[in-house]
Amino acid sequence: MTSAMLVSILMTLIAASTPLLLASLGELVAEKSGVLNLGVEGMMLCGAVAGFAVAFSTGSTGIGLIAAIIAGVAASMIFAVLALSLMANQVATGLALTIFGIGASSLIGAGFVGRTITRLQPVFPAMLSEHPLLRVIFGHDILVYLSFALVAAVGWFLRRTRPGLILRAVGENDASAHAIGYPVIAIRYAAVAFGGALAGLGGAYFSLALTPMWADRLTAGRGWIALALVVFSAWKPGRLLLGAYLFGAVMTLELQLKAAGVTWFAPEVLAMAPYLATIAVLTMMSLGRKTGRLDAPACLGKPFSAS
Amino acid sequence: MNQPREQEVPPRLALAHISKSFPGVKANEDVSLSVRPGEIHALLGENGAGKSTLVKIIYGVQQADEGTISWNGSPVSIPSPKAARKLGIGMVFQHFSLFDAMTVIENIALGLDEAVDREELKQRVATILQSYSLPLDPEREVHTLSVGERQRIEIVRCLLQKPKLLIMDEPTSVLTPQEVERLFATLRQIAAEGCSILYISHKLHEIKALCDSATILRGGRVVASCDPKVETTRRMAELMIGAELRKIEHGKAAGSGAVRLEVKGLSLPGEPPFGTDLESVSFEARAGEILGIAGVAGNGQAELLTALSGEQLAGDALAIKLDGEAIGLEGAGARRALGLACVPEERNGHAAVPDFSLADNGVLTARHRLPLAPHGFISRGNVKRFADNVIKLFDVRTTGNAALASSLSGGNLQKFIMGREIGQQPAVLVVSQPTWGVDAGAAAAIRQELVDLAAKGSAVVVISQDLDELLELADRLCVINEGRLSAPRPVASLGIDEIGLMMGGVHGAETAHA
Numbered sequence: 001m002t003s004a005m006l007v008s009i010l011m012t013l014i015a016a017s018t019p020l021l022l023a024s025l026g027e028l029v030a031e032k033s034g035v036l037n038l039g040v041e042g043m044m045l046c047g048a049v050a051g052f053a054v055a056f057s058t059g060s061t062g063i064g065l066i067a068a069i070i071a072g073v074a075a076s077m078i079f080a081v082l083a084l085s086l087m088a089n090q091v092a093t094g095l096a097l098t099i100f101g102i103g104a105s106s107l108i109g110a111g112f113v114g115r116t117i118t119r120l121q122p123v124f125p126a127m128l129s130e131h132p133l134l135r136v137i138f139g140h141d142i143l144v145y146l147s148f149a150l151v152a153a154v155g156w157f158l159r160r161t162r163p164g165l166i167l168r169a170v171g172e173n174d175a176s177a178h179a180i181g182y183p184v185i186a187i188r189y190a191a192v193a194f195g196g197a198l199a200g201l202g203g204a205y206f207s208l209a210l211t212p213m214w215a216d217r218l219t220a221g222r223g224w225i226a227l228a229l230v231v232f233s234a235w236k237p238g239r240l241l242l243g244a245y246l247f248g249a250v251m252t253l254e255l256q257l258k259a260a261g262v263t264w265f266a267p268e269v270l271a272m273a274p275y276l277a278t279i280a281v282l283t284m285m286s287l288g289r290k291t292g293r294l295d296a297p298a299c300l301g302k303p304f305s306a307s
Numbered sequence: 308m309n310q311p312r313e314q315e316v317p318p319r320l321a322l323a324h325i326s327k328s329f330p331g332v333k334a335n336e337d338v339s340l341s342v343r344p345g346e347i348h349a350l351l352g353e354n355g356a357g358k359s360t361l362v363k364i365i366y367g368v369q370q371a372d373e374g375t376i377s378w379n380g381s382p383v384s385i386p387s388p389k390a391a392r393k394l395g396i397g398m399v400f401q402h403f404s405l406f407d408a409m410t411v412i413e414n415i416a417l418g419l420d421e422a423v424d425r426e427e428l429k430q431r432v433a434t435i436l437q438s439y440s441l442p443l444d445p446e447r448e449v450h451t452l453s454v455g456e457r458q459r460i461e462i463v464r465c466l467l468q469k470p471k472l473l474i475m476d477e478p479t480s481v482l483t484p485q486e487v488e489r490l491f492a493t494l495r496q497i498a499a500e501g502c503s504i505l506y507i508s509h510k511l512h513e514i515k516a517l518c519d520s521a522t523i524l525r526g527g528r529v530v531a532s533c534d535p536k537v538e539t540t541r542r543m544a545e546l547m548i549g550a551e552l553r554k555i556e557h558g559k560a561a562g563s564g565a566v567r568l569e570v571k572g573l574s575l576p577g578e579p580p581f582g583t584d585l586e587s588v589s590f591e592a593r594a595g596e597i598l599g600i601a602g603v604a605g606n607g608q609a610e611l612l613t614a615l616s617g618e619q620l621a622g623d624a625l626a627i628k629l630d631g632e633a634i635g636l637e638g639a640g641a642r643r644a645l646g647l648a649c650v651p652e653e654r655n656g657h658a659a660v661p662d663f664s665l666a667d668n669g670v671l672t673a674r675h676r677l678p679l680a681p682h683g684f685i686s687r688g689n690v691k692r693f694a695d696n697v698i699k700l701f702d703v704r705t706t707g708n709a710a711l712a713s714s715l716s717g718g719n720l721q722k723f724i725m726g727r728e729i730g731q732q733p734a735v736l737v738v739s740q741p742t743w744g745v746d747a748g749a750a751a752a753i754r755q756e757l758v759d760l761a762a763k764g765s766a767v768v769v770i771s772q773d774l775d776e777l778l779e780l781a782d783r784l785c786v787i788n789e790g791r792l793s794a795p796r797p798v799a800s801l802g803i804d805e806i807g808l809m810m811g812g813v814h815g816a817e818t819a820h821a
Contacts, residue, residue, distance in 0.1 A: 162422045169406050169417050176404035180418055181388070298407060 007132040009252065014136075014144055015210055016255075017248025019044070019202040019219070021147045024226035024233070024240055025154055026198025031230055032158060033191035034171035034299035038094025039079050040199050041223025042101020047072040047200025049105040052112060052207035052214050061120045061208050065143075065201065068208070072200020073193050075101060080192045084185055087303040102217065112214040119212035143205050148241075150198070155237035167191060171297035174304040184304050202226070228278040234285065234295040247274040317380030319344045319503040320365065320472055325374035327360055333527050334360035338374070340522045340529065342472065347494065347504045349514040349535060351547055352524035353746040354716055358507050361524070362474050365505070366398045367391040379471075389420060397465030398474040403457055407450035411460055414449055418464035435466050439493050453605075455486030462493065473497060474505045479513055480743070483604050483772055491517050509547065509746050511540040512775065525549050548748050564594030567766040568647070568735040569628040573621055573635075575614050583607040583790045585614060590785060590792060592735060592766035597757060598795060599781030600770045607790035608739060608770050609652070615737050615768075616649035617642040630734055643675040646734030650724055652743060652770075654717060658724045661713035665705065666694040668712050669727050676731040693730065701726035702752065718745035725753055729760050736760060739770040754780055 023040050030037050037043075050071030055064025079097045082088040120141040122129065129139035158164040170177045170187045178184050206218045225247055232247075233240035254270035285295065318341035327335040335357045342348045352358045363369040365376065367385040375382050378394055385391050391398075405414050416428055423431075429445065436443055443459045452460075458478060465473055475494070479487045494517065498504050506518055514521055514535045521535045523546045531546045573588040585607050592598045602608060613619045614627075617639035621627055626635040629647050637645070651657040659668045670690050674680040679690050694708035701722045705715055712720055721741070728736055741757065742750035757780060761767045770787075771777050777784055783795040 162416070165409075165413055165417060168409065169413075172406040172408050173404075176406060177417075179400075179404040182417075295408075 003132055007136055009256065010136050011139070012255065013245065013248050013252045014140065016251045017245045018144050018147050019205040019210070019222055020226055020229060020247055021151065021202075021241065021244035022143065022205065023199045023202030023223060024229040024244060025147070025150055025237065026195035026202075027226055028230050028233065028235060028237065028240055029154060029158075029167070029198075030188075030191045030195035031300055032171045032235060032297055033167050033188045034174060034297050034302065034304070035080075035083065035188050035192050035195075036090045036094065036301035037076065037079055037083075037097070037192060037195055038091060038227060039075065039097025039101065039223075040195075040226050041219060041221065042098035043072045043075040043196050043199035044203030044206075044219045044223045044226075045101040045105035045217070046075040047203030048207040048218050049109045049112075049203075049214070050200070051204035052117065053108060055117050055208055056112060056115060056214075059118075061118065064117075064208050065120075065204055068200040068204030069197045070200070072196040072198070072203065074196070076192050076196025076199070077189075079196075080189050083303070084188050084192070087305060090301050090303070098223065105218075106216055109214050109216060113216065114213065116213045117208070120209040141209050143201060143209060146201075151237050151241045158237070168297070171299055174299045174302070178304075178306060184306065188304075199223070199226075225274050228275055231296075232274075232278045232281050234281075235297065236295075246277070250274060250277075316344065318342060318377070319346075319379060320505075321377040321380075322361075322365070323375045323377070325361065325364060325371045325376075327364060327369065327371050335364070335371070336527045338524070338527070338529055340532070342503045342505060344471075344503055345498050345501045346520065347498050347506055347518045349518035349521035350505055350507045350524065351509065351511075351514060351521050351543065353509060353547055353748055354718055356524040356547070357527035358524055359476065360527075362398070362476060362505065362507060365391070366396060366474060392420060392468055395469065395471035396474065397468055397470035397472070399458065399461045399465060399476065399478060401477040401480065403461050405449050405457055405460060408448060410446055410448055411443060411452075412445040414460050415445075415464055415467070418461075419467065431467060432463060435463055439466070439496055441493060453486070455482050455489065458482070458486075458490070466497070470502055472503045472505065474507070476507045477509075478506075479508065479510060484774070485603065487513065511535075511543050511547075511747075514543070515540060523547055544747055564596065564764065564766075565630075566591045567594050567630055568592040568615075568737075568768070569631075570615070571626055571628070572623075573614060573626045575610060575619055575621065577607070577610050577790070583610055585610050585790045588614075588787075588790075588792045590795060592768050594764045594766055595761055596782045597761050597767045597769060597780050599777035599784040599798070600768065600787055600792070601774060601777050601784060602770075602772070602787035604772055606787050608787060610790070611787065611792075612649060612651055612737060612739050612770060615647070616651070617647075640675055643672060643731075646676070646732075648672070648728040648731060648733035648736050650728055650736070650738040650741070652739040654720050654724060655713060659712040659720060661711065663712055664709045665698065665703075665712060665715075665723055666690050666708040668723075669694045669697065669708075673727055673731050676733075697723055697726035697730050700730070701756070717743075718749035721745050722749055722753060725756060729756055732763075733765060735766045735768065737768040737770070740773075741769060741771065742773065742776060750776075 023044055027037065027040050047068035051064040051068030054067035055061045075097060079093055083090045083093045120143065122139050123142050123145060124138040129135040158168060166182055167187055170182060170184050174184045203219055207214060229240060229243050229247060232243045250270050250273045254267045257265065257267040321341040323339050325335055325338040338361060350358050350361065360369065364371045365385070367387045367390050376385060377383065383394065385394065406417065412429060412432060415432055416423065432445055441459050441463070443456055449457060478490060482490060494504055508514055518535050521533055522529055523531045523543065525547060533543065535543065569591045571589050573585055575585040577583045583606060588611065590598065614621060617637060621635035624633040624635040628634065629645050632645065634642055634645060634647070655661045660671065670679050670685060673693060677693060679686060679693060691708050697703065698705060698708060703723045703726065704719050715723065725741065741753050745753065754776070757767050757769065769777065769780055778798060781798050784798050784801060785795040786793045
C-alpha cells in the first residue's frame with residue numbers, strides 16, 4: 001500500500017466519522033438529560049438542506065453552517081414542545097420528527113438537486129498540508145476540529161461543572177431534581193436544543209463538506225447510526241469518539257470494497273455491522289451487569305410533569 | 308402548651324394559632340407550639356393528622372392561612388424553602404431526593420443552594436462525617452448504599468447549612484434497628500450542640516427514647532402536649548388515635564395444629580450483586596400459629612419470600628411442602644391456587660401494580676382461588692364485588708375500587724393488599740414487613756387480622772424487622788442471619804436481649820440449623 005493510498009483512506013475515515021460524531025454527541029447530551037430524541041436523522045436532514053440552500057444563495061459556507069445550526073435547533077424545538085411541554089410519547093414524536101425531516105428536506109431541496117457549491121475549505125493554509133502525512137493532521141475543515149474539541153468540552157462539562165452535574169441529575173431522577181428546586185423542563189429544553197444544533201451541523205457536513213452538491217436523502221440513515229452509537233458508547237463521550245471512528249471505519253471499508261469491485265463478499269453486510277456491534281455491546285453490558293444496572297440515564301424517555 | 312421554663316431565652320421556633328385549609332379539608336387548626344434551643348421536640352400523630360402540612364408551613368413549602376411564626380423571639384415570614392434554609396431551618400424528608408447513579412459527594416453538591424468548589428466541599432463533608440462519626444464514603448455511588456446511608460447523605464446536606472432547627476419527617480420508617488440507634492446518637496449530638504430538632508413520627512417507643520417534649524396532633528388540632536419520658540406509651544397512643552387502643556387478642560393455644568407449610572433444607576443462591584444465599588433453611592408452620600422470622604434487613608428475607616412465593620423455584624420439589632404436597636417446583640400461580648399466599652415487603656411495584664385500579668390489582672392474585680376470571684375472561688361484576696368487599700371489611704380509605712393503587716397512602720394500600728390475600732382464605736400466608744410505614748391505628752388492625760386468620764386454622768409466617776411487632780404477634784420466633792435460619796423458639800420463653808443477640812449473629816448452641 002502506498003502512503004498516498006493510506007492518506008486517502010484516513011481522510012475518508014475522518015470524513016465518514018465526523019458527522020456521526022457530531023450528531024451522536026448532541027444526542028448524548030439530550031439523553032443525559034433524560035430525553036430520547038429519535039429524530040436525529042430528521043434534524044440532520046433539516047440542517048443539511050438549510051445549510052446548502054443558504055450557502056447556495058449567499059455564496060458563503062460560513063453563513064450556511066449557521067443556518068444549519070438554526071435549522072437543527074428549530075427542528076429539535078418542534079420535538080421539545082410536543083414531547084416536553086405537551087408530554088407526548090418521546091419515541092413516537094422522535095420518529096415523526098425524522099419522517100418530517102425527510103419530507104421537509106425533499107421539499108426544500110427539490111429546486112437544488114444537482115446544484116453545486118464551493119465546499120467548506122480546510123482551516124489551515126494549503127502549504128501546511130502539502131506533505132501527505134501532514135495533510136492527515138492539517139488538511140481538514142473546521143467541523144473536524146470542532147468535533148474533537150466538542151468531545152473534550154462535553155466530557156469536561158458533564159463530569160466537572162456544576163451545570164453538567166445538574167443536567168445529569170435531571171436525567172437520573174427528574175422528581176428529585178424538581179424537589180431540590182431545579183427547573184427540569186427548562187434544562188431538558190436546553191439539552192434538546194444542543195442536540196438539535198449538533199445534528200444540524202452533522203447534517204451540514206454532508207451538504208457543505210463531503211459532497212458539495214444536493215441530493216435527496218443525503219444523510220443516508222447516518223442519524224440512526226448516531227443513535228446506536230450513543231448506546232454503544234454507554235453514554236460516555238470518550239467511548240463515543242472511539243465508537244464514531246470504529247463505525248466510520250466500517251463504513252469506509254464498505255466503500256473501499258465496493259470501489260474495488262469485490263465480488264466474493266457483499267459489502268452491504270458491512271452496512272449492518274454498526275447495528276450488530278451495538279446489539280453485541282448492549283448484550284455484553286447487561287450480561288456483565290456488575291453494578292446491577294445499565295449505564296443509561298434512569299429517566300431516559302420518561303415524560304415529566306412538575307405537578 | 309409548653310411553658311418556656313427559662314424566660315430570658317426566647318424559643319427557637321414558636322408557632323401561634325396556625326391554621327391552614329385545603330378545599331374540603333382543614334389540615335391545621337389553631338396549632339401552637341414552641342421549640343427551645345437544643346430541644347428535641349416530637350410532633351406526634353397518625354397519617355392525616357396534619358403533621359406534614361405543619362412542617363411544610365415551617366419549611367416554607369406552604370403558607371399558613373392564619374397565625375404567626377416566631378424565630379428566636381421575632382416574627383418572621385417564610386415564603387420558600389430557600390428562605391427557610393437562610394434562617395437556619397433544615398429538613399430531611401421521608402422520601403429522599405437522591406440520584407442513584409451519582410456519587411455521595413455529587414448528591415451533596417446538588418443539594419446545596421450555591422456552587423461550592425469541589426475540593427472545599429470534600430473538606431467540609433469530611434469534617435462533618437468525622438465530627439458526627441457518620442460512616443459514609445463520599446465516593447460511593449448511591450445505588451450501592453443502604454437506606455440508612457442514604458439518609459445520612461440528606462443529613463449531611465442539612466448540616467452543611469449549619470442549621471438551628473432540623474426537621475426530621477418520619478426518619479426511621481425505613482431503617483433497621485441498628486441504623487435507628489446510630490441515627491439517634493447523631494441527633495442527640497446535633498441537639499447537644501444547640502440545634503433544635505423537630506421530630507415527626509408515630510412510633511411511640513422512639514419518641515420516648517429520644518425526645519424531650521411532644522406535641523400530639525389529631526385531626527389538625529393539638530390534642531395534648533406532654534413529656535414523653537414520663538407519659539406512658541399507651542396513653543400517648545390513645546391520645547393520638549383518639550380512641551381506646553385495641554389490644555391484640557390471641558386465639559387459643561397455638562402450635563398444636565397440623566403442619567401446613569414445611570420447608571426443609573431450602574438452599575438458593577442469592578442474585579448478584581447484593582443478594583444473600585439461602586443456606587439450608589428449614590422450618591414448619593402449623594395450623595393456627597403465627598411463626599415470626601426476625602432479622603436485620605438484607606440477611607435473606609427477600610430471598611426467602613421469593614423462594615416461598617414461587618418467584619424463585621427451589622431446586623428440589625420436596626424442599627417446600629404445602630399440606631403435605633411437594634410444591635418446590637411449582638410456579639407462583641400454582642402455589643397460590645393451592646393456597647400459599649405471599650405479601651412482599653414492597654407494596655408499589657411488587658405486591659400491587661401502582662398504575663392499576665384496586666379492582667384490577669385484586670384480580671392479579673385472587674383469580675387463582677376465586678371465580679374472578681373463569682375460563683380466562685374477567686368477570687367485572689365479581690371483581691368489583693371482591694374489591695368493594697375488601698375495601699369495606701378492611702376499612703381501606705379510598706375513593707372506591709377504581710382508585711389507582713398508587714393514589715393510596717402506604718397504610719391504606721397495605722390494608723387492601725392484606726385484605727386481598729386474607730379474603731382468599733389461604734392455607735398459609737407469608738407476609739414480609741406487614742406494618743412497615745403504616746400508622747398505629749392501621750397497624751393494629753392489620754395485626755389483628757393476622758391473628759384472626761391464624762385462629763381460623765391457617766398458618767401465618769411473619770417476616771419482620773420490628774421486634775415489638777413479632778413479640779406481640781408470634782407464637783414462635785426464629786431469626787434469619789446471613790441466609791441461615793435459627794431453630795424456632797416459643798416467644799414466651801425469649802427475652803428481648805436474647806433475640807437481639809440472635810439477630811446479631813451469635814447463634815445459641817442449640818440453634819443448629821437443619
